[in-house]
Amino acid sequence: MSENGQTDASRDIRLSSTVDRLPQNTRLKHLVDAVTNDSFNDWYDERLFTENILEGRPYFNGASPIPATEKHSPSKLLQCHRKVRYYGQNAPQEGDSPQGLFWIGSEFEEEIIVPYLQEAVTTDSTYVRNSLWIDTRVPTSGGDEVRVKGVTDPAIVDSDGDPILVTEIKTTSSLEYLDGPKPHHKAQLHAYMHALNSEFDRSIQDGLLVYGSRDTLDVRAFHIPFDDRFWRENVVEWMAQQTQFRDNGELPPADPMFDWECGTCPFRRRCGEHDGKYRDEGFTGLLPGVTSYRKQQLAEYFDAYPDAKLTPTLAEQHPDLATEHGVYDWECATCGSTFPHNRIDGSEDASPPLCEDCASNGELSDLTVPRPEEQVVGTESRRASER
Structure with a gap:
C-alpha cells in the first residue's frame, strides 16, 4: 500500500492502461x-x-531468529564455521540468491522422489512420510550438551508412521564425478538418524543419501549406516566448536571445510575472500561500495536490524528502502563535516566525492561513509547479536 492509499495493483492497472495508449x-x-x-x-x-x-x-x-548458542541445524553441519556464524547472526548477504537451487531441490524431492518411493520402492506394509521433525540434545566430550533441531527429508515408515529408513535428497549439476557421499550431507543424515533413534522406540541405524542430476534426472543412492565414531569425532565435535564460538561472541577464523564454499558464499566480500578490500568484518553493517546486495536481502537485513541504514550508493538503487530506513551521511575525516546523501553525487568506491568545505579552503579530501563496524544497528539488535 502506498502513502496515498493507492495499492500496487491499482498502480499497475493505471500503468498498463497508459502503456496501451x-x-x-x-x-x-x-x-x-x-x-x-x-x-x-x-x-x-x-x-x-x-x-x-x-x-x-x-x-x-524476513530474517530468521538468532539461534541459541547450543542449537544447530542439520543442513549447516560440517561447513565453514564463519559462514554459519554469519548466517546465524543475519549478516547482510551479497550477490545471487540460492533460491533457484532450493526450488529445484524441493521440486525434485516432492514431485519425483516421493512418488518414486511410494510407487516403486515401498511394500504393502511400508509407506512414505514427507518429513519428520527432530529435536534432540546430544552430550559432548566436554560434558556440555548441544541441540539438533530441524526436519528430515522423506522417510519410509511402517503403518503406525514410525520410521524405518530416513533419506536425504540432494540435487547436483552432474553425477559424473560423484564417487561417494559428501561429508556434510552424511553429517546431516547422521543427525536425523541419531535424533530419530532417540525419539522413537526402535533402532534407527540406516539412512539413504540420494543424489539427483539436475541435467539428466539420473539418480545415485548411497546406503549410510550410522557411524558412531564419525558422529562423535566429526559432527558432535563440530557442533561443540560452533557453540563455543557463539558463547564467546567470536567471529570464527576464515577456514572453509570444503574447497567450494568460498566460491558460493554470500559473505565472501565481508569475509575477505573476494577482492581483499574488506576482511574479517563483523556481523552487521553494509559494505560501502558494494552494490551486489539484492533488494530482498536488504529487506531481511533490515528486519533483523531495524535501526540500520543504506549506504548512499544503495540508496540510489533502492529509493523506496531509502525512504523507509534512511541513508548514512557522507562524512569528511579531515574536517568532520557531514553531508546528506542526496546532496552529493559520487561513488563510495571508485570515485568518492570531495568535501566541499575542505575544497573551499584549498584542500582536497574525499568523503566517506561509515565502515561496517561504525554503522549503528540499534541497542536491541546489538544485544541480540551478542547472545
Missing part, C-alpha cells in the same frame, strides 16, 4: 525493456512473500 513501436520497446533480471527477481520475491502468507507460514518472510 502508446504508439506500437514505443509499446513494443516498453515490453522488451520490462523483462530484466531485476524485475524478475522482484516479482519472484514478492510471489514467495505472498505464498508464505497464503500457506500460513509468514515467519518465512
Whole structure:
C-alpha cells in the first residue's frame, strides 16, 4: 500500500492502461525493456512473500531468529564455521540468491522422489512420510550438551508412521564425478538418524543419501549406516566448536571445510575472500561500495536490524528502502563535516566525492561513509547479536 492509499495493483492497472495508449513501436520497446533480471527477481520475491502468507507460514518472510548458542541445524553441519556464524547472526548477504537451487531441490524431492518411493520402492506394509521433525540434545566430550533441531527429508515408515529408513535428497549439476557421499550431507543424515533413534522406540541405524542430476534426472543412492565414531569425532565435535564460538561472541577464523564454499558464499566480500578490500568484518553493517546486495536481502537485513541504514550508493538503487530506513551521511575525516546523501553525487568506491568545505579552503579530501563496524544497528539488535 502506498502513502496515498493507492495499492500496487491499482498502480499497475493505471500503468498498463497508459502503456496501451502508446504508439506500437514505443509499446513494443516498453515490453522488451520490462523483462530484466531485476524485475524478475522482484516479482519472484514478492510471489514467495505472498505464498508464505497464503500457506500460513509468514515467519518465512524476513530474517530468521538468532539461534541459541547450543542449537544447530542439520543442513549447516560440517561447513565453514564463519559462514554459519554469519548466517546465524543475519549478516547482510551479497550477490545471487540460492533460491533457484532450493526450488529445484524441493521440486525434485516432492514431485519425483516421493512418488518414486511410494510407487516403486515401498511394500504393502511400508509407506512414505514427507518429513519428520527432530529435536534432540546430544552430550559432548566436554560434558556440555548441544541441540539438533530441524526436519528430515522423506522417510519410509511402517503403518503406525514410525520410521524405518530416513533419506536425504540432494540435487547436483552432474553425477559424473560423484564417487561417494559428501561429508556434510552424511553429517546431516547422521543427525536425523541419531535424533530419530532417540525419539522413537526402535533402532534407527540406516539412512539413504540420494543424489539427483539436475541435467539428466539420473539418480545415485548411497546406503549410510550410522557411524558412531564419525558422529562423535566429526559432527558432535563440530557442533561443540560452533557453540563455543557463539558463547564467546567470536567471529570464527576464515577456514572453509570444503574447497567450494568460498566460491558460493554470500559473505565472501565481508569475509575477505573476494577482492581483499574488506576482511574479517563483523556481523552487521553494509559494505560501502558494494552494490551486489539484492533488494530482498536488504529487506531481511533490515528486519533483523531495524535501526540500520543504506549506504548512499544503495540508496540510489533502492529509493523506496531509502525512504523507509534512511541513508548514512557522507562524512569528511579531515574536517568532520557531514553531508546528506542526496546532496552529493559520487561513488563510495571508485570515485568518492570531495568535501566541499575542505575544497573551499584549498584542500582536497574525499568523503566517506561509515565502515561496517561504525554503522549503528540499534541497542536491541546489538544485544541480540551478542547472545
